[in-house]
């Protein structure tokens with residue numbers, strides 16, 4: 001099963017293993033990784049699953065979708081490598097993915 | 107509400123022909139009898155057209171997933187074309203603000219206002235808010251009945267707003283007054299019976315804020331909202347009507363909603379003593395209880411959109427130009443998505459999964475602020491072991507939009 005490294009804002013790291021097909025948001029929520037809320041349940045409708053993808057993984061995780069881009073557009077803490085974690089699905093090609101969490105979700 | 111009234115409402119909701127159901131009647135919100143109507147619609151006609159509504163023809167969207175579909179489809183469903191409440195206003199008279207704008211203008215202005223209510227900024231306010239909560243709670247009368255809405259809910263939210271705007275503290279109740287006026291539709295026999303009267307009062311509000319704006323624009327940028335609006339490139343050239351529109355948005359957004367969640371929370375805990383006991387036994391449940399209070403209250407009963415292209419929702423064809431009302435208050439009781447939706451349960455598995463803040467690009471920017479205020483209030487109530495007993499039925503507001511209370515009589519025994 002593919003693994004994800006979550007780096008909390010304070011620096012604490014969590015290594016989570018999930019079945020392929022699981023979204024990065026769901027992986028965090030199901031395993032109680034603090035710092036990802038996922039209020040809308042993965043509908044790309046709340047932006048409370050904001051993460052920063054480590055640059056080395058940017059290409060593999062692909063492009064933001066249009067609605068994702070709209071929501072990230074007015075998140076004040078968004079950067080170039082910001083993604084909504086519910087829009088990234090894990091598969092073997094993403095095994096070892098590293099994402100950083102923002103200070104808070106809004 | 108009496109059992110008799112509940113039974114009568116249930117009977118009537120079943121007896122009326124489906125196409126005659128108009129859930130928008132403010133009276134049903136005032137006497138709390140709207141529930142069986144929504145229950146019937148969710149079951150029999152979840153996307154429901156009402157031809158002869160009190161506020162004109164409109165679609166009711168009553169189920170969680172259909173509401174989510176409309177809320178996230180801002181291309182088909184505009185906030186700008188007809189505003190965000192079921193009542194139509196003459197376009198020329200409206201006070202424009204970003205809740206009632208579509209992209210790209212919406213996004214620009216939202217981006218400006220959003221940082222002040224983002225968690226990082228709120229952390230700076232927490233101490234101040236807590237000390238104000240403490241002062242209010244410690245000064246409440248003991249062994250005598252008083253109105254919780256006035257002494258706690260209004261006072262606390264008003265102080266909060268005054269802090270956010272850096273508004274003259276002694277004039278703070280003006281904020282409450284303007285908020286009430288802004289959400290009032292003129293009605294015969296009420297203090298505000300014409301749109302002209304309403305607009306005249308809001309003009310006073312504009313004059314007051316314009317004075318504050320002028321003071322702040324000549325000073326270095328501060329962290330209060332008015333200073334931010336005055337200095338930000340996205341908002342500093344706003345027309346007066348637009349400036350007022352955005353101020354009203356923040357006043358109303360931060361006022362009625364939080365106020366009614368404060369009152370609702372106390373009422374629900376009194377109605378469900380087992381849940382209150384659970385909370386007292388485990389204060390770590392406060393954040394989850396706060397989300398449940400906000401779901402159960404649904405402080406804004408609906409948001410309205412206008413279709414700007416044809417669209418299918420729940421199998422029904424909605425046509426360009428149609429008025430579409432998302433009843434959050436109904437979607438939050440949708441058993442298909444929320445288990446035991448009609449019960450107040452403070453330790454749900456997914457307490458944050460509710461519609462009260464909306465979803466999509468207009469999702470409430472103030473949600474973290476609202477949650478923080480409620481969290482602090484409940485932390486301080488529990489810390490003091492305040493025993494607040496409700497001594498009568500709440501008095502509700504006759505509105506199909508602001509879902510709330512004008513009074514709740516309580517008594518503190520210890």
Ligand code: HEM
Nearest residue numbers: 204205359360363364405409462463464468470471472476
């Ligand atoms: C429990 C409390 C609250 C509830 C239930 C609530 C509810 C909502 C809802 C449903 C919307 C979505 C509007 C739409 O989709 O058209 C909204 C938007 C908004 N709320 Fe709140 N709100 C609350 C507290 C606050 C507070 C404390 C503030 C102020 C600081 C605030 C400011 C706003 C603003 C500015 C918007 C417009 C966002 C946009 O259009 O992009 N709200 N709120």
Ligand code: FES
Nearest residue numbers: 038040042047086
């Ligand atoms: S969980 Fe809501 S946008 Fe990702």
